[in-house]
Amino acid sequence: MAPVYDLTVEGVHTYFVAVGSTDFLVHNCDTTDMYRVSPVGRGSDEADHGLDPANFPRNDELDGAAHFGNLERVEDFLITHGETHGQGMRVSVPNSWIEDREIETWEGIDETMVEYVIPRELFGEFNNPPRSRWVPKGRS
Template sequence: MQAQNLKPGDLLQSPAGPAQITGIRLFHADGTTYDLTIGALHTFYVVAGSTPVLVHNCDLALGWRTKGTSKWASDNGFKDYINAPNDGWRTPVERQIGDPNVKLHVNMTGWTTDFEGAVRNGLTEAGGLATETEMGWIARAVSKGQRTWDSVNFYRADANGDIVPIVRPTEPVWSDFGKLAPVDSKFTMCMCDGAVDWGE
């Protein structure tokens, strides 16, 4: 669940057991923030002041099967579903794209179009190539507020063949793609190694 959707009465998990939200207050401030990742741990508590906070890190790699995406994902500790049999990648990838707790890493190596072209191909009835379908899901998730544009990172192979970060494309005007439905993301638990199974 995204923090913006929390409301008084909702229950959250704390180290001592369930904790009920009693009130909501918006707070805006400029300040330094940090992205904390701890080795192979994906879920852990940190202490903010005197309050324990549950943190969950998960990274999902997307990109063409034939362009080294799976090896790159493995080398960087990212999850990928490139070798899932048949269409076994579809449900977990769509749900993780809709989960704002999952960082997306898109390898654009080998693409014959830009991000917006991939989205257009992925939003067709036929769905385009698998990676284009995933880009369509990203467009749907960002346009419907399920994740932010800056939670999507982009990469491409350099002259040495190394997959390296590139400048994030300018955020598209989502309304240019027509009316978009949200991504099917009923669960907010990623499929990282050691994570709780979706039960499907």
């Protein structure tokens, strides 16, 4: 996975970034960091390559969606699922994408926890925002 940098220029909405001999026009936008820990069997595949719809079947028991959360929600999830889920990832998703696609959110055990439900039909788009490996608290 190539390094990803989150750059915000205070007070400037649109600016150029030079990468080698190529300039890119970029702009600031509000984002939400979403976190996920993948099942142990998938290793770092989701963090490195994005979500694969084949890993998210839709049937009587499963909704065919990937579940992400804010940091508090995912760390709470790991308390009871730490043996079955391992590699963490963080995705910085534009708030406009979340709103325009009407991403379903669930409240957690308390008001500090939020879960985001990303339907498999949106994985192609969802795999575009910058994502990076994330090491959950208490793991090395």
